[in-house]
Amino acid sequence: xxxxxxxxxxxxxxxxxxxxxxxxxxxxxxxxxxxxxxxxxxxxxxxxxxxxxxxxxxxxxxxxxxxxxxxxxxxxxxxxxxxxxxxxxxxxxxxxxxxxxxxxxxxxxxxxxxxxxxxxxxxxxxxxxxxxxxxxxxxxxxxxxxxxxxxxxxxxxxxxxxxxxxxxxxxxxxxxxxxxxxxxxxxxxxxxxxxxxxxxxxxxxxxxxx
Numbered sequence: 650x651x652x653x654x655x656x657x658x659x660x661x662x663x664x665x666x667x668x669x670x671x672x673x674x675x676x677x678x679x680x681x682x683x684x685x686x687x688x689x690x691x692x693x694x695x696x697x698x699x700x701x702x703x704x705x706x707x708x709x710x711x712x713x714x715x716x717x718x719x720x721x722x723x724x725x726x727x728x729x730x731x732x733x734x735x736x737x738x739x740x741x742x743x744x745x746x747x748x749x750x751x752x753x754x755x756x757x758x759x760x761x762x763x764x765x766x767x768x769x770x771x772x773x774x775x776x777x778x779x780x781x782x783x784x785x786x787x788x789x790x791x792x793x794x795x796x797x798x799x800x801x802x803x804x805x806x807x808x809x810x811x812x813x814x815x816x817x818x819x820x821x822x823x824x825x826x827x828x829x830x831x832x833x834x835x836x837x838x839x840x841x842x843x844x845x846x847x848x849x850x851x852x853x854x855x856x857x858x859x
Contacts, residue, residue: 676801701755750818819852
């Protein structure tokens with residue numbers, strides 16, 4: 650009597666090919682979108698402007714004016730003067746300690762700082778894929794590249810990267826917290842979540858649920 654149950658964890662070839670082609674197509678769309686928006690992004694339209702402003706305030710010794718909108722707008726007109734739609738600052742409104750993350754980038758030009766932060770975010774995404782690789786065994790059965798492709802092909806992640814947001818850093822810290830909680834290293838897990846308090850509105854609900 651022959652069993653009708655699958656004898657392998659590997660999906661059929663057609664499904665595997667469809668998944669890979671679909672994610673590759675999404676990645677291609679993301680690349681095309683970036684190149685269509687690159688002039689605006691590099692001129693200072695991206696959210697990264699607000700984070701760079703926070704670092705710039707510290708770099709220029711204006712820490713007491715970190716939340717002063719006039720100071721922020723003056724700095725943004727200096728490093729991003731070609732944003733025609735902006736009649737006020739793209740405000741840095743995050744906890745003050747987060748500006749320290751962007752202080753090293755403030756010593757670079759805006760364009761160089763932006764590309765550096767994009768590279769950091771991409772490395773963090775690769776790190777996420779590696780750290781949770783054991784938990785993604787089913788995805789790796791399809792292709793070893795699938796976890797990374799799934800991340801890069803996910804539109805919200807693409808937007809976070811090109812906008813220069815801090816969401817990828819928070820994702821990385823959540824992954825570290827998850828792994829340490831699973832291994833009963835509660836102090837290290839708590840420290841990772843503490844580092845993520847620059848988005849306290851996301852971290853605190855997680856702690857209350859836990």
